[in-house]
Amino acid sequence: MPTEFPLEQFQDLYLQAYESRLKGCTTFRFNPEAFQGVLVREDDLKNTTYVFELENGETLELAGDEKVVYDGEEHNAANLFDGLKEGTYGKW
Known part of the structure; x- marks a missing residue:
């Protein structure tokens, strides 16, 4: 829907x-707060902003479809956000 x-x-x-x-x-x-999955439309990813808090206290805002390199691997911001939230990459 x-x-x-x-x-x-x-x-x-x-x-x-x-x-x-x-x-x-x-x-x-x-619902980006609850779920990220294969059924998500590209427009929803582009129009959803994910906020990452860096170790130094700064924040980084990325659209869900933006590419970001974390720990030597490339992810889109939405998947990385969920992976961090779920503990896939340790505590954040």
Whole structure:
């Protein structure tokens, strides 16, 4: 679902699925605070800013699709942010 899709209509989808007697209903709505995955649209990555706090206290703001080298490996900012948050690269 597009990020700007109204929440009320988004919630109605489940009621429609129930009333249609569907066995299940799966949706995906981009939320950079909660999830980063393969179903994310490129526009959502470009329009989402990730803020990294550096060891010296400075902050670095990057769009989700920007490339960044961390510990000798290239990542996009969104994946690196999630990896750091989840402890993939140790504590931050």
